[in-house]
Amino acid sequence: MFLEVEGLEERVEAFLLRLEREKPPLSVFTSIEPLFLDPAGYSSFRILESGMTQPRAVILPDIATCPDCLEEILDPGNRRYRYPFTNCTACGPRYSIIEKLPYDRPNTTMRIFEMCSECRQEYENPGDRRFHAQPIACPACGPHIVLWNHAGDLLAEKDQSLKAAARLLEEGAILAFKGLGGFQLLVDARDNAAVSRLRQLKHREEKPFAIMVQDIKEARKLCVIAPMEERLLKSPESPIVLLRKNKEILAYQVAPGCPDLGVLLPCTPLHHLLFGDIGFPVVATSGNRTDEPICMDEYEALDRLKGIADAFLVHNRPIRRYVDDSVARVILKREMLLRRARGYAPLPIPLHKDTPPLLGVGAHLKNTVALSLGNEVVLSQHIGDLESVEAFNAFKAAVEDLQELFQVRPAEVVCDLHPDYLSSRFARERSPHPLAIQHHEAHILACMAENALAQEVLGISWDGIGLGSDRTLWGGEFLLVEPAGSSRLAHLRPFLLPGGESAVKEPRRSAIGLLYELLGESCFFQEHLAPFETFSDQDLKVIYQALKTGLNSPGTTSMGRLFDAVASLCGIRQVDRYEGQAAMELESFAAQSSTESSYDFVIHGVKPPYTIDWGPMVRSILDDLGQMQPVGEIAGKFHNSLAEMILRAAVLSHKDTVVLSGGCFQNRILLEKTVPRLKQEGFRVYWPQRVPPNDGGIALGQVYGAAHRLPQLKDSATGG
Numbered sequence: 001m002f003l004e005v006e007g008l009e010e011r012v013e014a015f016l017l018r019l020e021r022e023k024p025p026l027s028v029f030t031s032i033e034p035l036f037l038d039p040a041g042y043s044s045f046r047i048l049e050s051g052m053t054q055p056r057a058v059i060l061p062d063i064a065t066c067p068d069c070l071e072e073i074l075d076p077g078n079r080r081y082r083y084p085f086t087n088c089t090a091c092g093p094r095y096s097i098i099e100k101l102p103y104d105r106p107n108t109t110m111r112i113f114e115m116c117s118e119c120r121q122e123y124e125n126p127g128d129r130r131f132h133a134q135p136i137a138c139p140a141c142g143p144h145i146v147l148w149n150h151a152g153d154l155l156a157e158k159d160q161s162l163k164a165a166a167r168l169l170e171e172g173a174i175l176a177f178k179g180l181g182g183f184q185l186l187v188d189a190r191d192n193a194a195v196s197r198l199r200q201l202k203h204r205e206e207k208p209f210a211i212m213v214q215d216i217k218e219a220r221k222l223c224v225i226a227p228m229e230e231r232l233l234k235s236p237e238s239p240i241v242l243l244r245k246n247k248e249i250l251a252y253q254v255a256p257g258c259p260d261l262g263v264l265l266p267c268t269p270l271h272h273l274l275f276g277d278i279g280f281p282v283v284a285t286s287g288n289r290t291d292e293p294i295c296m297d298e299y300e301a302l303d304r305l306k307g308i309a310d311a312f313l314v315h316n317r318p319i320r321r322y323v324d325d326s327v328a329r330v331i332l333k334r335e336m337l338l339r340r341a342r343g344y345a346p347l348p349i350p351l352h353k354d355t356p357p358l359l360g361v362g363a364h365l366k367n368t369v370a371l372s373l374g375n376e377v378v379l380s381q382h383i384g385d386l387e388s389v390e391a392f393n394a395f396k397a398a399v400e401d402l403q404e405l406f407q408v409r410p411a412e413v414v415c416d417l418h419p420d421y422l423s424s425r426f427a428r429e430r431s432p433h434p435l436a437i438q439h440h441e442a443h444i445l446a447c448m449a450e451n452a453l454a455q456e457v458l459g460i461s462w463d464g465i466g467l468g469s470d471r472t473l474w475g476g477e478f479l480l481v482e483p484a485g486s487s488r489l490a491h492l493r494p495f496l497l498p499g500g501e502s503a504v505k506e507p508r509r510s511a512i513g514l515l516y517e518l519l520g521e522s523c524f525f526q527e528h529l530a531p532f533e534t535f536s537d538q539d540l541k542v543i544y545q546a547l548k549t550g551l552n553s554p555g556t557t558s559m560g561r562l563f564d565a566v567a568s569l570c571g572i573r574q575v576d577r578y579e580g581q582a583a584m585e586l587e588s589f590a591a592q593s594s595t596e597s598s599y600d601f602v603i604h605g606v607k608p609p610y611t612i613d614w615g616p617m618v619r620s621i622l623d624d625l626g627q628m629q630p631v632g633e634i635a636g637k638f639h640n641s642l643a644e645m646i647l648r649a650a651v652l653s654h655k656d657t658v659v660l661s662g663g664c665f666q667n668r669i670l671l672e673k674t675v676p677r678l679k680q681e682g683f684r685v686y687w688p689q690r691v692p693p694n695d696g697g698i699a700l701g702q703v704y705g706a707a708h709r710l711p712q713l714k715d716s717a718t719g720g
């Protein structure tokens, strides 16, 4: 169902917050995905005939425990008292247990449990809250939990396992926990030694962990929470929400040096019960080794998490497909999904165009795949980085799974322009000439699809690195994009990345490449600058040679690398411990500054593609550093300058609509500075909300682009 509400921003926000609180009794929201659109000028209230026929059943995402079920499991008089698999038509597992359509019990993994007579009565009674609740269960007939030690020997059964697991956590143990869509690893978030041990065993150096707390009251002890953030935390989707820490009460190792904390609330009865027994925050991270998919099966977990987990809290309800926790943040009072998985996948995104089945296979990092079905696109749950054989197998399984589930064979496969991505290779195996859509164009197309934009827009597509149509490495792109094609309006001034791939993890290499472009060889006499300090003389010789000869030093126009370079010059970070770390740290420095001033830059060229030259900006940054200006001020001015660049490009483009996408726009400060500036000057601005701005959205952009481009599709297409 679609609701369009128009009014002042505060009123629309209030409506959204009241919608769940004041809905009529017995009505159910299984999911709410707010999307802010342009004003349409409504003046009255109307209910319209549905223009769309639903050709197929919608598969719902997994839904967090509803208040009614929560009340039952906490009521000693109820037959489901402390039963961890309690659910009803308003909540419980869906996508993670369905094997095929139609969504009936025999087609879910719950088919192995025969309903008892009491459950059957509820299931068959149209007046009951559990009428046709497919995963219905109770202590008499449903699944049960057990606690195993590290070797799989039984430690406790049923309710006893919760108390025993809570004790183990309190003692500092790492608990493998079979959740809704896969395993999680839990550890006491107050215990620095235990959290460090988890980091070591999982080979996860500094990437922040998410925290699960019992309820919103506990969350408030750790973080500042705005009303829209509270709504998101308590929503049926129940994602991890990135919040600003208010004080450091947790172990330092949870999110070292990071001003934000990812927080989620219990989303299943099992989580609620365990948290009732422990009463302290725990780290909740995916149950896998880094770069591998999440474990789903308890016996597989015993093997794959061997050496990490001290105990296993497991159950016998099989998980059909892994669905990771979603991650979201609120920017400019709107939700932005950073990882679309549990609670959201596989809800479709309307395409506003009838399309034969197309498969978009995404990019390389944060992979998702997309399948078009009629006039909608289903975007898969987050699959992950295709960096290991296991991850690639999971990707292939996800492609098969979507096709099986929705009973479609794609007519065409769409991939990234980069020929060496595993996803692109897979596309070539499927189809001899798959359509390839340029990476940065796909970022913009995804946001256009989400907002039903079909006119030509200025797309600001900023991320780490993607292959450009001229076979160089792009990433700071200003593109004119329409669904049927695009052209390059402007790009950042290119610079070399000494060491190629290794520059992605080492911001200091981007910094030296940037200085070399600006100052030539003389930059090597600037040894006092931070990027040079951590290299040995021998390393610097190699880098010098690489830059001089161009060997293993590709050029790039990447904005992500420009962020890296500035973070390195400011002495913030020379080597990343996880993807995007330097840029995130630069963002948090900028957050400390309220400066309105910006650095100069110039635009070269007489016709597109123009070059946006950061030279004057970097010279001024070097001056500011020389004068010992605070790093927060420099970071603030840098962000302001980027907002100015976007504004200048928007004026240059003669377009009235600007779309901002790519991983750089996960940056709150950048959006907060850019969007109001553009609006002030009369531009309409769009940025991703339901679909991640990072590479998790690429597959959707690929399908949206292909739907308008494949010649054989154009005849059969209607609308547009």
Ligand SMILES: [Zn+2]
Pocket (backbone or CB within 6 Å): 065, 066, 067, 068, 069, 070, 087, 088, 089, 090, 091, 092
């Ligand atoms: Zn319920």
Ligand SMILES: [Zn+2]
Pocket (backbone or CB within 6 Å): 115, 116, 117, 118, 119, 120, 137, 138, 139, 140, 141, 142
């Ligand atoms: Zn029962």
Ligand SMILES: [Zn+2]
Pocket (backbone or CB within 6 Å): 439, 443, 463, 464, 465, 466, 662, 663, 694, 695
């Ligand atoms: Zn990207």
